[in-house]
Amino acid sequence: IAADGAFVAVGAPFEDSAAIGVGGNAGDNGSADSGAVYVYRRQGLMWMLDGYLKGSTNSSGDHFGTAVALQG
Secondary structure: OOOOOOEEEEEEOOOOOOOOOEOOOOOOOOOOOOEEEEEEEEEOOEEEEEEEEOOOOOOOOOOEOOOOOOOO
16 A cells, blocks of 8 residues: 555565556467456555556566555
8 A cells, every 4th residue: 555545555475467568468368377466556545456467577476566665
């Protein structure tokens, strides 16, 4: 969770999408265990999905998102 409590980043190292970079298709399941990071923003009492992140390259077994950190 970010220091100001407004954002949280959630690593999903076993996510399977073949997307690359920011905001790709999370539903294609074409790259097993490539991993992803989901970023949520707090709006009142709710958490809303604000970003879907993949590595700049994508291969099965990359496990992107194994470790996440927020700064700022």
